[in-house]
Amino acid sequence: MNRFKRLLASVLMVSTTLMGLPVVAHAGLVSTEELVSVAPASLGSNRDKVTVFLSRDDVRSALESHGVSNAAAIDRVQAMTDVEVAQLASRVDQAPAGGDVLGLLFTVFIVLLVTDILGLTKIFPFTRSVR
Numbered sequence: 001m002n003r004f005k006r007l008l009a010s011v012l013m014v015s016t017t018l019m020g021l022p023v024v025a026h027a028g029l030v031s032t033e034e035l036v037s038v039a040p041a042s043l044g045s046n047r048d049k050v051t052v053f054l055s056r057d058d059v060r061s062a063l064e065s066h067g068v069s070n071a072a073a074i075d076r077v078q079a080m081t082d083v084e085v086a087q088l089a090s091r092v093d094q095a096p097a098g099g100d101v102l103g104l105l106f107t108v109f110i111v112l113l114v115t116d117i118l119g120l121t122k123i124f125p126f127t128r129s130v131r
Contacts, residue, residue, distance in 0.1 A: 046089035050077050053092045053104070062105050068112060072123050076112055079121075084111065 051074055053059060060070045077085065088111075091104050115121045119129035 046082075046085045047077065049089045049092055050085060054108075059105065063108070066105070066109055068109070068123060072121075073108060073112070076115065076121060076123070080111070 054063070054070060054073050054077065063070060063073055077088070080088075088104070088107065091107055112121065112123050113127065116124050116127040117129065122129075
């Protein structure tokens, strides 16, 4: 027990000392034109791409086998942030045709499960909200 206390004290001393070190951050300016020209075109197409993917028959049947209705999944995609939708759309692009559908479905399942646990949605009956 004494060894554990010494080890814990050593780790805490090192971590407390390192907390005082300065953290360097780099920032750059982004013009409004750059931001506006990129954002609207890609955001709508990403949502459409994921929605079309979720509307496929094989994806719909796989979601329903996990207990998620197609309408609930599409509603959740509409409620996702732009970053989350872009990540899912990139997974759709990376998946081979008819190949790694399970990886994408697993990603959608995890996103829905986390939102259920956080209390943002109520899709799965076996989860309890932290709220």
